[in-house]
Amino acid sequence: MSLLAVSNLSKRFGGLLAVDRMELRVEPGEIVGLIGPNGSGKSTTLSLIMGVARPDMGSIRFEEEEICGWPTHRIARRGIGLLFQHSHPLRRQSVLENIALALLPDSLCTMRLSAELERRARRLGERVGLGAVLAQRPDSLPFAHVRRMELAKAIAGDPRLLLLDEPFAGLTAAEARELSGVIRALRGEGRAVILVDHNVKGVRALVDRMVAIHVGRKIAEGSPDEVIADPQVREVFLGTGVLAESAQPTVPAPARGRAPLLEVKGLSVYYGKGRALDNVDLEVHEGEFVSVVGLNGAGKTTLFNALSGFLPYGGEIRWQGAPLNDAKPSAIARAGIIHCPETRELFGDMSVRENLDLAAYHTPASKAAERERWLLRLFPILARRERQAARTLSGGEQQMLAIARALMPHPKLLILDEPTLGLAPVVLEMLSEAMAALRRESGLTILLGEQNLTFALRHSQRLYLLENGRIAWHGEPGRFAEQAGARYL
Numbered sequence: 001m002s003l004l005a006v007s008n009l010s011k012r013f014g015g016l017l018a019v020d021r022m023e024l025r026v027e028p029g030e031i032v033g034l035i036g037p038n039g040s041g042k043s044t045t046l047s048l049i050m051g052v053a054r055p056d057m058g059s060i061r062f063e064e065e066e067i068c069g070w071p072t073h074r075i076a077r078r079g080i081g082l083l084f085q086h087s088h089p090l091r092r093q094s095v096l097e098n099i100a101l102a103l104l105p106d107s108l109c110t111m112r113l114s115a116e117l118e119r120r121a122r123r124l125g126e127r128v129g130l131g132a133v134l135a136q137r138p139d140s141l142p143f144a145h146v147r148r149m150e151l152a153k154a155i156a157g158d159p160r161l162l163l164l165d166e167p168f169a170g171l172t173a174a175e176a177r178e179l180s181g182v183i184r185a186l187r188g189e190g191r192a193v194i195l196v197d198h199n200v201k202g203v204r205a206l207v208d209r210m211v212a213i214h215v216g217r218k219i220a221e222g223s224p225d226e227v228i229a230d231p232q233v234r235e236v237f238l239g240t241g242v243l244a245e246s247a248q249p250t251v252p253a254p255a256r257g258r259a260p261l262l263e264v265k266g267l268s269v270y271y272g273k274g275r276a277l278d279n280v281d282l283e284v285h286e287g288e289f290v291s292v293v294g295l296n297g298a299g300k301t302t303l304f305n306a307l308s309g310f311l312p313y314g315g316e317i318r319w320q321g322a323p324l325n326d327a328k329p330s331a332i333a334r335a336g337i338i339h340c341p342e343t344r345e346l347f348g349d350m351s352v353r354e355n356l357d358l359a360a361y362h363t364p365a366s367k368a369a370e371r372e373r374w375l376l377r378l379f380p381i382l383a384r385r386e387r388q389a390a391r392t393l394s395g396g397e398q399q400m401l402a403i404a405r406a407l408m409p410h411p412k413l414l415i416l417d418e419p420t421l422g423l424a425p426v427v428l429e430m431l432s433e434a435m436a437a438l439r440r441e442s443g444l445t446i447l448l449g450e451q452n453l454t455f456a457l458r459h460s461q462r463l464y465l466l467e468n469g470r471i472a473w474h475g476e477p478g479r480f481a482e483q484a485g486a487r488y489l
């Protein structure tokens, strides 16, 4: 008997068949990897199983019982837990309280913790490695920790089937190894897992079986190696160069010797008494591709927020030779520094086109239209979703929109904070090529923040390694492994 048997499951959004007669089985104690391009229906499938979205047709049997159409809370009580792709923590509550809330029975009650509840919440928090930060608010945590908190919530109901939507997104290699350990331990307790992830190489060793989907339908199934070798999977999901280390897109090195475009000297940022950035020196020359790599919480996002004028800081930031201190975010953006934040910050109720149009506010209409056409050719899936509300886009589609929006106003310096998050390998390749083309054609300068080293090493001409708010190393990518690799990996 299968633990979960999904058959003929379908879901339509307007003219789009997001899940199309899906067939899926999960055996007890098994980890099934679910892979597919951005927008292929992975998150929708999980939502249907969890009762978050209502299927148009099909059957979902859990331990032989038909649960299709049940409300979510009943499905949760029956033994299924879901880690959502997007985190929406309660911002005024501590991590401990957020976890405790998931432990409450599904009736309305006040947020007062009994000793027993607190003990259980604490244990869950420790289990996912958050023991040291349970009293903090989610806003003060790096992204990866918020995801772990969501994992603690997903396992709070003691589920026999766990649905994990991109739990590894944004994690460093070491954090991912740790989380793999947690997931293996959950399997060891007899739980089954459906795992959605774009990094097939990374999860290959973790999953027992893999299922690939494309436009809502299953296209391949089998061992991870079989599925990765499948020609259709390679075409729609992996692209060509992913598993082989493909060469760096060639862009001539910029002319040095002139004053840097951006110059940061002795930059320090404090959050209350805690020092997030300590005496950071960094420069970016015109036409360069520079990366700031570092673990989650090292200070990358803080650095970018200071550059964009969102945070008070000590030290000096110079732009095209002139001091930028005290400039407002709007003035900084108009000066040509455009920041694509890790959190995307899209206007959820506005359509794809409206989000792009807003970003072109200061651009002449004819130029904006040309730019928009170019961007929609670059991300054809966005063209097909032009009138869709940003909030309803898939994770990867939202990321593409955030990047496209940042490119819209023709930045001189593009700051990209973790752009690889949630993108399928083929899209990453497209993005790589597009950035190389932009740099060749328009001399775009890029400052990238990444914990995904492979991507950063492949593209940058220079790298800075940020460690606990300090620059621990900087140099060329070719020397990174030898001089700084040990500190990072």
Ligand SMILES: Nc1ncnc2c1ncn2[C@@H]1O[C@H](COP(=O)(O)OP(=O)(O)OP(=O)(O)O)[C@@H](O)[C@H]1O
Pocket (backbone or CB within 6 Å): 013, 014, 016, 018, 036, 037, 038, 039, 040, 041, 042, 043, 044, 045, 085, 385, 388, 392, 393, 394, 395, 396, 397, 422
């Ligand atoms: N409420 C909605 N209204 C309209 N379209 C929607 C809605 N929800 C999802 N979609 C569309 O359905 C398709 C499938 O979305 P889904 O979130 O399941 O993709 P996914 O496989 O999880 O992709 P990703 O890897 O990017 O997260 C997407 O193209 C998305 O734009």
Ligand SMILES: [Mg+2]
Pocket (backbone or CB within 6 Å): 042, 043, 044, 085, 165, 394, 395, 396
């Ligand atoms: Mg998704």
